[in-house]
Amino acid sequence: MNGSDADKRAVVLLSGGLDSTTVLAIAKSAGYELFALSVDYGQRNRTEIECAAATARHWQVREHKRISIDLRTFGGSSLTSDAPVEKSRPESAIGASIPNTYVPARNTLLLAYALAWAEVIRAGHIFIGVNAVDTSGYPDCRPEFIAAFSTLANLATKMTTELRQRIVIHAPLQQMSKAEIIRTGTRLGVDYALTSSCYDPLPGGSPCGCCDACLLRQRGFEQADLTDPLDYPARES
Amino acid sequence: MNGSDADKRAVVLLSGGLDSTTVLAIAKSAGYELFALSVDYGQRNRTEIECAAATARHWQVREHKRISIDLRTFGGSSLTSDAPVEKSRPESAIGASIPNTYVPARNTLLLAYALAWAEVIRAGHIFIGVNAVDTSGYPDCRPEFIAAFSTLANLATKMTTELRQRIVIHAPLQQMSKAEIIRTGTRLGVDYALTSSCYDPLPGGSPCGCCDACLLRQRGFEQADLTDPLDYPARES
Numbered sequence: 001m002n003g004s005d006a007d008k009r010a011v012v013l014l015s016g017g018l019d020s021t022t023v024l025a026i027a028k029s030a031g032y033e034l035f036a037l038s039v040d041y042g043q044r045n046r047t048e049i050e051c052a053a054a055t056a057r058h059w060q061v062r063e064h065k066r067i068s069i070d071l072r073t074f075g076g077s078s079l080t081s082d083a084p085v086e087k088s089r090p091e092s093a094i095g096a097s098i099p100n101t102y103v104p105a106r107n108t109l110l111l112a113y114a115l116a117w118a119e120v121i122r123a124g125h126i127f128i129g130v131n132a133v134d135t136s137g138y139p140d141c142r143p144e145f146i147a148a149f150s151t152l153a154n155l156a157t158k159m160t161t162e163l164r165q166r167i168v169i170h171a172p173l174q175q176m177s178k179a180e181i182i183r184t185g186t187r188l189g190v191d192y193a194l195t196s197s198c199y200d201p202l203p204g205g206s207p208c209g210c211c212d213a214c215l216l217r218q219r220g221f222e223q224a225d226l227t228d229p230l231d232y233p234a235r236e237s
Numbered sequence: 238m239n240g241s242d243a244d245k246r247a248v249v250l251l252s253g254g255l256d257s258t259t260v261l262a263i264a265k266s267a268g269y270e271l272f273a274l275s276v277d278y279g280q281r282n283r284t285e286i287e288c289a290a291a292t293a294r295h296w297q298v299r300e301h302k303r304i305s306i307d308l309r310t311f312g313g314s315s316l317t318s319d320a321p322v323e324k325s326r327p328e329s330a331i332g333a334s335i336p337n338t339y340v341p342a343r344n345t346l347l348l349a350y351a352l353a354w355a356e357v358i359r360a361g362h363i364f365i366g367v368n369a370v371d372t373s374g375y376p377d378c379r380p381e382f383i384a385a386f387s388t389l390a391n392l393a394t395k396m397t398t399e400l401r402q403r404i405v406i407h408a409p410l411q412q413m414s415k416a417e418i419i420r421t422g423t424r425l426g427v428d429y430a431l432t433s434s435c436y437d438p439l440p441g442g443s444p445c446g447c448c449d450a451c452l453l454r455q456r457g458f459e460q461a462d463l464t465d466p467l468d469y470p471a472r473e474s
Contacts, residue, residue, distance in 0.1 A: 067310055073302065074357045105353035108393045112349040116342035120311045139398040148392050152385040156345045161376040 009123035010170075011035045011114045014064075016051030018195045018217060019129035019173055022185035024059055026172050027127045029188050034061040037117055039110055041103065042072040047196040047205040054194045067113065071103060087200075088210040107140035111149050111169070119159045124167055126153075131173045131181070146171045178220025186226060193229035202233065209233050246360035247407075248272045248351045251301075253289030255432045255454060256366035256410055259422035261296055263409050264364045266425050271298040274354055276347055278340065279309040284433040284442040291431045304350065308340060324437075325447040344377035348386050348406070356396045361404055363390075368410040368418070383408045415457025423463060430466035439470065446470050 010032035014020045027034060038052040049066070056064035107130060114126045130141040139145060150169045154160045160167055173181050185192065197217045198207035207214050209232040221228040247269035251257045264271060275289040286303070293301035344367060351363045367378040376382060387406040391397045397404055410418050422429065434454045435444035444451050446469035458465040 065310065067307060069306060070304060071353065073304055074354050104356040105349055105394060108349040108352060108389065109346070112342055112345040115345060116308065117311050119341040139395060140393045142392070145389070145392045148385070148389040152345065152382070152389050155379070155382045155385050156377045157342055158376060 007124050008033045009035065009118075009121060010125035010127055011037055011118045011121075011123050012061075012127040013110050013114055013129065014038050014052045014056065015129070016048035016053075016055060016196055017129070017213075018178075018185075018192060018197050018220075019131060019181060021051070021055050021192075021195045022181050022188075022190055023127050023129040023170075023172060024055060024061075025185055025188040025190045027125075027170070028059050032125060032127075034059065035117065035121060035123060036061045036064040037114055038064065038066045039113060040066060040068045041106065041109075042068075042070055047198075047201055051194050051196045058191065058194065065117065069109065069113075071106070071109075074104060086212070087208070089212060089215070105140070107138075107145070108149070111153075115153050115156065115167070118167060119157045122159060122165070124165055125170060126167065127170045127172070129173050130171050131176065131178075133175060133177050143171075143174055146174070177223070178216055179223035182220050182224040182226055186224075191229075196230075206230075207232055244361050246270045246272065246355075246358060247362035247364055248274055248355045248358075248360050249298075249364040250347050250351055250366065251275050251289045251293065252366070253285035253287070253292060253432060254366070254434050254450075255415075255422075255429060255457075256368060256418060258288070258292050258429075258432045259418050259425075259427055260364050260366040260407075260409060261292060261298075262422055262425040262427045264362075264407070265296050269362060269364075271296065272354065272358060272360060273298045273301040274351055275301065275303045276350060277303060277305045278343065278346075279305075279307055284435075284438055288431050288433045295428065295431065302354065306346065306350075308343070308346075311341060323449070324445070326449060326452070342377070344375075344382070345386070348390075352390050352393065352404070355404060356394045359396060359402070361402055362407060363404065364407045364409070366410050367408050368413065368415075370412060370414050380408075380411055383411070414460070415453055416460035419457050419461040419463055423461075428466075433467075443467075444469055 010027050012024050012027050012034055014024055014036040015038065024034065024036065036056045038049060040049055053064065111126065111128060118126055130146065132142050146169055153167050153169065159165050197213045199211040199213045200208050202208055207230055218228060247264050249261050249264050249271055251261055251273040252275065261271065261273065273293045275286060277286055348363065348365060355363055367383065369379050383406055390404050390406060396402050434450045436448040436450045437445050439445055444467055455465060
């Protein structure tokens, strides 16, 4: 394979959530040949995994790989354990400190897997949907984390050393508000009915409506003047 | 937990090979409380995994965790596929280029898992047995790779950011020859009969005697003036 093929291939980390689905659409619109990677790390939200498969079909990715890793072995997060997810936190609290939904070293692991696959298929690009604005304050969503991983990736592999092919880590949502993300995706044709954001869905898969992820999503659609196609449970008044 | 406990805890990546077993002994002798992590990534050498368990018992680690990850999903290495391992390469070839036993992004993944566990148990130290001297030329064994991972780790986690606890990546074998590694381990009481280095063992688990790993190991024992306790098949003359 020559450099120009590698320049077109991109591994896209696709959780099935709002952000990563928008990233897939952005990578598609930029003309990349898409290799979607979904990592099942034992999260509570099982609907996300189904959404990822539907989205991969919708956008006709070249290949969609789904791998399972067991972060429950280590524990340390309410997303991968039986500890309760924090609910109905005031907006001022979201972003003020790292909540218990933080999964230890999650994005380091996800990017490491993406790097492994990128090297095997000689893809010069990795896309990840991290965001530093409307975030819950996760350390591994910050620009300096992405920059450090980029440095690492370009030292870590046979592709980037002996074969002298650069790998670029793209985080196109980095500086967008949730509303901007939703507007961008909508313009590119994303069907947000095929996405799931909730940290702790109700039995049946509906979003709970009151975890940080649901609150940020709902506020994003409001601020974008668009309607979230998902059904939320009626709020108690 | 306070800082001083974290200062004593170390996650040690333990494959069951000669290098990582020596690293475990080095960490033990330095007074760390040991948490051994063995990652089964589908490698051909199944004996290694048993050696890791025996070594963890021998050194009375606080906890030995074994996790399975499926790098066969991605392929790209003779260690995790059915492609033949290169054998009987002349010493001049070993180190001249990256051989097909290279596993894409392997050390990035291993360190990412170690980081996840370190964060959960609040360990301030990770030990890995990479070596830049008597190596087969893997990019993710070089000092600049370890330095880049150290930078990443200290940006990546809640422990290293919000809780302001540094994490140190130790690679004590980095600048040692194989002979020095063997001498160091022998002095510390390592039983090298409990280690396995071969990339492609014979049925029954005996080392093949002619892959890069066997050749480097045999030369190391020779140069250290010590006897390798493993049985190698008789060489054809």
